[in-house]
Amino acid sequence: MSEPERIVIIGGGLAGASAASALRAQGYSGDVLVLAAEPHRPYELPPLSKAVLLGDTDEPDWVHEDGFYAAHDIDLRAGVAATRIELGSRQVFDAAGEHHRYDRLLLATGSYPRSLPVPGSDLPGLRTLRSLEDSLALRSALSEAERVVVVGAGWIGTEAAAAARKHGAEVTVLDQAAAPLRDVLGEDISAVFRELHTDHGVRWRLGAQVTEFTGGPEGVRGVRLSDGTELAADVVLVAVGAAPRVALAHAAGLELADDGAVRVDAGLRTAAPDVYAAGDVAAHFHPRYGRRVRVEHWANAKHQGGHVAGNLLGAHEPYLRVPYFFSDQYDLGCEYRGLADPDADELVIRGELHTREFIAFWMVRGQVTAALNVNVWEHGDALQALVDQQIPVDADRLRHADLAELAGQAG
């Protein structure tokens, strides 16, 4: 296959920027155009609910240093959104009034925060957290807030709650689920995070249904629940998950998967000729799981971006990495590798949950489906190998044996 003359990337987040730099790293010398809606060069989002929100820094982690894109002849158009894709004529139209022909197109438009369809959800001051501006504005509000309500006890909600406590506010986290992070971690591990936040003074309203955001033109003043309770708040953060940003793809006629993300095959290709998708926006057919998965995590955006570059240049390599993510809350840091069903897979704990220093393994038929290390940092490679290799291991040995040896033996 001949090398494409012009590759257009829509989305200047981690996936888009990683793809652009990988194209150059792989020696591609054709045109690379990145249309990036935000007025910044690409940056990574994790610090927005951690170091930036805590006030430790005003800057996110930039994907590349200043000057990188120009130095690598990557035409980064910061602040210019793509407005339309025309698949037939292979063109992308942008908000600056230009249009761009492509030989290959990558969609890396990421996600946006979901809202709750209840009265008051359009009140001024109701906050979500996705961009650098969101984080700086939330931080400033937290620094003056007395009472904060966080709606949603997922990763962003719990990390933001930790930051709000650091700012000294009274914090209530509510969720319709019976426990924080339960869908990902299951009851037992969820309890560790619940206790962690309780120990830091967070109040919980679990199994709670929001029926209304209260307030007026001057701003949101609280949250009403289905049992009639009203929680007054100076700051309300809605952190109820993110939806893939697919308006552009949908309007162009690209096929969406059941979860609403752009449907791509194992090699991150859509069904449209020469159009690919990577990162949060993509529902990727993962050969290991035999189904499509949409992974909304930093490592997935970085690695899928790097991987898709090869396929944009003509390879047909499947993307095979298992999901990986990390979180930091107060003095607890953790990493999760793999993909488990916490309601079905067997849970094996190495260490003691109450010490908040342990490794949790999930297993099916003696194979490790996922591993979560909490405040334990020395076994990363072994954990990755155990999750990757899918070779039967003994649960008792996971609890007690040398993990490097076990991973080596498994291999």
Ligand SMILES: Cc1cc2nc3c(=O)[nH]c(=O)nc-3n(C[C@H](O)[C@H](O)[C@H](O)COP(=O)(O)OP(=O)(O)OC[C@H]3O[C@@H](n4cnc5c(N)ncnc54)[C@H](O)[C@@H]3O)c2cc1C
């Ligand atoms: C606050 C926060 C904290 C997080 N913390 C962690 C963490 O601790 N660990 C972890 O593993 N993951 C974390 N994540 C998730 C991780 O950051 C995302 O999975 C990752 O950023 C996805 O990268 P992406 O490039 O696919 O999408 P995005 O980062 O969303 O980037 C997409 C970009 O495309 C742009 N765009 C959209 N539409 C257009 C258009 N039409 N034209 C041009 N540009 C467009 C958007 O403006 C955006 O800049 C966090 C996410 C958030 C929001």
